[in-house]
Amino acid sequence: MERAAVYDNELNLKATELRLGLPGADESEKQSSRNNKRSSAEMDDSRDKDEQESAPAPKAQVVGWPPVRSYRKNILHQKNESDLSGIFVKVSMDGAPYLRKIDLKVYINYQDLLKALENMFKCSIGVYSEREGYDGSEFAPTYEDKDGDWMLVGDVPWDMFITSCKRLRIMKGSEAKGLGCL
Amino acid sequence: MQVVWLRSSLALRDLQAFIQHTVVYCKMDPKLKKTKNSSSNSANSPDSTHSSFPFPDEVLERVLSFLHSHKDRSSVSLVCKDWYNAERWTRTKLFIGNCYSVSPEIVARRFPRIKSVTLKGKPRFSDFNLVPQHWGADVHSWLVVFAKVYPFLEELRLKRMTLNDESLKFLATSFPGFKALSLLSCEGFSTDGLKAIATHCKNLTELDIQENGMDDLGGGWLSCFSENCSSLEVLNFASLNSEVSFDALEKLVRRCKSLRILKVNKSITLDQLQQLLVLAPQLIELGTGSFQQELTPLQYEGLGIAFSNCKNLQTLSGFWEDTSLHLPVLYAACPSLTFLNLSYATLRSGELAKIVAHSPNIRRLWVLDTVGDKGLEAVGSSCPFLEELRVFPADPFEQDLHHGVTEAGFLAVSHGCRKLHYVLYFCRQMTNAAVATIVQNCPDFTHFRLCIMNPGERDYLTNEPMDEAFGAVVKTCTNLQRLALSGLLTDLTFEYIGKYAKNLEALSVAFAGSSDGGMQCVLQGCPKLRKLEIRDCPFGNAALLSGIEKYETMRSLWMSACNVTMSACKLLAKEMPRLNVEVMRDEGSDESQADKVYIYRTVAGPRRDAPPFVVTL
Numbered sequence: 001m002e003r004a005a006v007y008d009n010e011l012n013l014k015a016t017e018l019r020l021g022l023p024g025a026d027e028s029e030k031q032s033s034r035n036n037k038r039s040s041a042e043m044d045d046s047r048d049k050d051e052q053e054s055a056p057a058p059k060a061q062v063v064g065w066p067p068v069r070s071y072r073k074n075i076l077h078q079k080n081e082s083d084l085s086g087i088f089v090k091v092s093m094d095g096a097p098y099l100r101k102i103d104l105k106v107y108i109n110y111q112d113l114l115k116a117l118e119n120m121f122k123c124s125i126g127v128y129s130e131r132e133g134y135d136g137s138e139f140a141p142t143y144e145d146k147d148g149d150w151m152l153v154g155d156v157p158w159d160m161f162i163t164s165c166k167r168l169r170i171m172k173g174s175e176a177k178g179l180g181c182l
Numbered sequence: 183m184q185v186v187w188l189r190s191s192l193a194l195r196d197l198q199a200f201i202q203h204t205v206v207y208c209k210m211d212p213k214l215k216k217t218k219n220s221s222s223n224s225a226n227s228p229d230s231t232h233s234s235f236p237f238p239d240e241v242l243e244r245v246l247s248f249l250h251s252h253k254d255r256s257s258v259s260l261v262c263k264d265w266y267n268a269e270r271w272t273r274t275k276l277f278i279g280n281c282y283s284v285s286p287e288i289v290a291r292r293f294p295r296i297k298s299v300t301l302k303g304k305p306r307f308s309d310f311n312l313v314p315q316h317w318g319a320d321v322h323s324w325l326v327v328f329a330k331v332y333p334f335l336e337e338l339r340l341k342r343m344t345l346n347d348e349s350l351k352f353l354a355t356s357f358p359g360f361k362a363l364s365l366l367s368c369e370g371f372s373t374d375g376l377k378a379i380a381t382h383c384k385n386l387t388e389l390d391i392q393e394n395g396m397d398d399l400g401g402g403w404l405s406c407f408s409e410n411c412s413s414l415e416v417l418n419f420a421s422l423n424s425e426v427s428f429d430a431l432e433k434l435v436r437r438c439k440s441l442r443i444l445k446v447n448k449s450i451t452l453d454q455l456q457q458l459l460v461l462a463p464q465l466i467e468l469g470t471g472s473f474q475q476e477l478t479p480l481q482y483e484g485l486g487i488a489f490s491n492c493k494n495l496q497t498l499s500g501f502w503e504d505t506s507l508h509l510p511v512l513y514a515a516c517p518s519l520t521f522l523n524l525s526y527a528t529l530r531s532g533e534l535a536k537i538v539a540h541s542p543n544i545r546r547l548w549v550l551d552t553v554g555d556k557g558l559e560a561v562g563s564s565c566p567f568l569e570e571l572r573v574f575p576a577d578p579f580e581q582d583l584h585h586g587v588t589e590a591g592f593l594a595v596s597h598g599c600r601k602l603h604y605v606l607y608f609c610r611q612m613t614n615a616a617v618a619t620i621v622q623n624c625p626d627f628t629h630f631r632l633c634i635m636n637p638g639e640r641d642y643l644t645n646e647p648m649d650e651a652f653g654a655v656v657k658t659c660t661n662l663q664r665l666a667l668s669g670l671l672t673d674l675t676f677e678y679i680g681k682y683a684k685n686l687e688a689l690s691v692a693f694a695g696s697s698d699g700g701m702q703c704v705l706q707g708c709p710k711l712r713k714l715e716i717r718d719c720p721f722g723n724a725a726l727l728s729g730i731e732k733y734e735t736m737r738s739l740w741m742s743a744c745n746v747t748m749s750a751c752k753l754l755a756k757e758m759p760r761l762n763v764e765v766m767r768d769e770g771s772d773e774s775q776a777d778k779v780y781i782y783r784t785v786a787g788p789r790r791d792a793p794p795f796v797v798t799l
Binding site for chain 1: 307309310311312367393394395421502525526528574575576577578579608633635637692693717718
């Protein structure tokens, strides 16, 4: 079953998808916390509802507890979002004379990242498929994870990817063959 | 001889003046008293000419004009009809703690000469999203009446009220002498409304916009101040994010020589801040903008000099950006500081320690719990005059116990700051023993607000409920006025409160208690209780109805997610016509359950503007 390289919406496809990631991994955690520039009360209500629905595993969050004013919650939230320093990783491409460095925090999903890489290195990476990897593409993006293993970009949920990715390598498609097959 | 009880906070000077005038005129020849009372409303006081007081009305009014506290004025107005009238003619400041307790018309009839109004609206729990949208507390109907009756209104201070831009425009254009606007925790308006204020209020002295649920559509409002406007004394736009024209701000600060409070927003850089400080070294309160910027050594030095030239600086706040880089520039200004608000700055212990080391005269300190227990230890050793401490959580929904502060930090402060009387403390763990020691060290607490963030949390060392902690607080702190509870609490806590907290005026309860008895103890035992807010407690109808006689002596009662039913509320409403009993039901809940109950005394009858989800019984 082909899964489109669409990770940008938290659709219910997640419920039926096959992936290598751990079940129940933090996918929807940060969804509700994006783009809260307005500190209006309406936004607060909807945010709180989101927080309630996508409550972290250990404890369901209670409305209005701890008693922190909406305004303060918003500010601290914005701070948390922006204070997380960028996740800079080196990117190498087979055949390129020097490496580049990118900030993974800047991208919102795989599509975004791959497009940026394609632009940066003037290459074509193509579309991810769970079964075939990037088969058929000229290049395939891979990454070294926390354990030191080289993985194919796209297998795990985006949020898990950016926290585990140590460096990126854009491999020639021919070399990457066989990596994507289970 | 009548006796009037006045608050001891009455300024000595005022009291002396009051007494002197009273004594002098007591000795006056009674024949000098006017025979006809022409200045007061004849419908109100047919007996005024037969009062036992030898004072002409003008004299009494003169004397009463020394009274400023609304509580004193309330007392005075109850003495007799003469005093009631004299008081109402001399009152210029109106304080309404619950906008629905009275109507604008009633107010207008009683007080003809009001210049300053403070109005509070929604229940406090609305700050935490417990009150649905569009609940009410709209200021517009008040403004319409004010425009007719108080055309010379100068000040309006709103808290938890709803107002839209139309109201702000109406305000700006209806009161030619309008001077001061303060909006705290309000909602429904935008920066467009502020444009109207800046444009039309030619004599504006104060614009104080704090923590509102407002739409920030841009910083253009600041440029609406006319070039002739030089009267500003207070300007606080710290909570607005949009960039303002620095040129406009700079010119404004330059020409407002009486500016004493300036709190800018994030868009103002350090460099710009320095320029403003040079223009306004007379500032008493400063809110910094973004405190983060690459500065050249020369700029850095200039900033330090600018701060050291602010000899009158007592309050510092702001610090929106996460940086400790430039904190040393403050050190020169720190010795004169009495209030330091670092509650948006994610400082660590070392950074806080350095600041407080330079600030020995601090009376009030607000911080984030990122400073940790170590930071609070530094506070304990550096700030012997500290009276108020607020520690806010940087990550309120974080479950990890290793962040924030613990009982150790609070203990450390209590050891070093014996004058502490106001605390707001968010933590994740606490012990009964620690709290007992804390109040031993600081028995003068008037405000004790402890928030152990996990609901129903036990004493983490003994695993017992936190009853003894709050028991110690109420037994030791006899002046306690405000108390907020947390942790696992049984009815024992409430027994203690009812037995010992005789000066308690405001109590906040959440996830606590075992039975109706708990709430009953409080209602029966606390004579001065005015505000009671309860959520998620097992208090039911018996508890609610046990206070039937009491609620008229209180401002309000809030109960949500308890065990109260509609029938009990209906009964209460029937028995007590001078209370408004309002119920809001949660979606999908049982018809008979009264999920959210808000009860308050009122002379205005049921609300006429209640939305459909608020049922007045």
